[in-house]
Amino acid sequence: MGFTYSDNNGNRASGGGKRAPSRKNIKRNTASAKLFLAGVLVLLAAFLAVVCYTLSQPENVDPSQGQTDEGSLQSEAASSLEELSTVSPLSTAKPVTTTKSSSTTKKQQLLPSPGIIKINPDNWELTLVNTRYRLPEGYVPPKLLTVVNDCRLDSRVVPHYLDMYNAALEDGVKLTPFSGYRSYEMQERNYNNKIRYYQGEGYNKAEAAVKAAAVIMPPGSSEHNLGVAMDIVTCDSWFETTDEFTWLRENAYKYGFIMRYAKEKTDITGVIYEPWHWRYVGVKTATDIYKTRNAEGVEICLEEYLGVSK
Ligand SMILES: [Zn+2]
Structure with missing residues (x-):
């Protein structure tokens, strides 16, 4: 679009000079030409301003696409393994108009101040972790065990995960673990890198x-910092359509796991729909959650189960 501006101007500027004009006409023509030129310049300036503004905007984050600093192994599911918070107050920040310094009079969107949680050893498996309830700085589970490769979980969860894995295997379904425990430090590093990125913007x-x-x-x-959650993936592009997902939906609760981030509960969990993210809560709780459903057949989420939905 922008390329045609100068051509049009040039054609018009050179296209009007066939007749021998009177001095008056010349004056008039010169005045109209000046006016025309001024108009074009204003339009051009406006156009450039729009282009510059567009280019200066940070990429729009589409939560359904997901982003992670860990690199992607495969398609959408694997590239979205980091939970994405989609609570509206967290995603409505406006860009500053200049890069100089923030205006003190400007109203700022801030993250909710989180409460630091204390883990109760008697029901550690019910520990609620989200942007409002955070683990103490530097938290490490009491003991970590490797499930496969560098995929680790809290040692108290591992036997349950393996039971579930083996039961699925007997049914001809292979639950491939992709991401389990992630350290507090790694989460902090990734998060801080992202902050720096937006500051650069x-x-x-x-x-x-x-x-x-x-x-x-x-x-x-x-929940990956807590060591109780596993992201399970397949080579298919969307985990929800796989046999693995169907199997998990029907059987995971028997081994104490729940699908943590349902599409119907994003306003409560603050996290997008993540069919690949399975969290251990113990068999009793998982069964209660699995069987407590609304009229549409949607089961409650952990926040609702614990009575801290808002
Ligand atoms: Zn996850």
């Missing part, structure tokens, strides 16, 4: 933190 620190939290959960607020 012209956001001030508070706004950059809000933007970053919409993509990568802040340290201590991911």
Whole structure:
């Protein structure tokens, strides 16, 4: 579009000079030409302003696409393994107009101040972790065990995961673990990198933190930091359509696992629909959750089960 501007101008500027004009006409023509030129310049300036503004905007984050600093192994599911917070207050920050410094009078969107949780050893498997309830800084589970390769979980969860894995295998379904425990430090690193990225895009620190939290959960607020959740993947592009998912939906609760982030509960969990993310809560709780459903057949989420949905 922009390329045609100068051509049009050039054609018009050179196209009107066939007759021998009077001095009056010349004056008039010169005045109209000046007016025309001024108009074109204004339009051009407006066009350039729009282009510059568009180019200066950070990429729009589409939560359904997902982003992670860990690199993607395969398609959408694997590339979206980091839980994405989609709570509206976290995703409505506006860019600053200049890169100089943040305006003190400007109203800022801030992350909710989180409460630091204390894990009760008697019901550790019910520990609620999200952006509002975070693990203490530097938290490490009491003991970690490897499930496969560098995939680890809290040692108390591993036997249950393996029972589930073997039961599925007997039914001809292979539950491939992709991502289990992630350290607090790693979460912090990824999160801080994302904050720096948005600061580089012209956001001030508070706004950059809000933007970053919409993509990568802040340290201590991911269930992967707690060591009780496993992301299970397949080579298919969308986990929900796989046999593995169907099997998990029908059987995971028998081994104490729940699908943590349902599509109907994103406003409560603050996390997008993640069919690949399975979390251990113990057989009794998982069974209760699995069987407590509304009229549409949607089971309750952990927040609702624990009575802390808001
Ligand atoms: Zn996950």
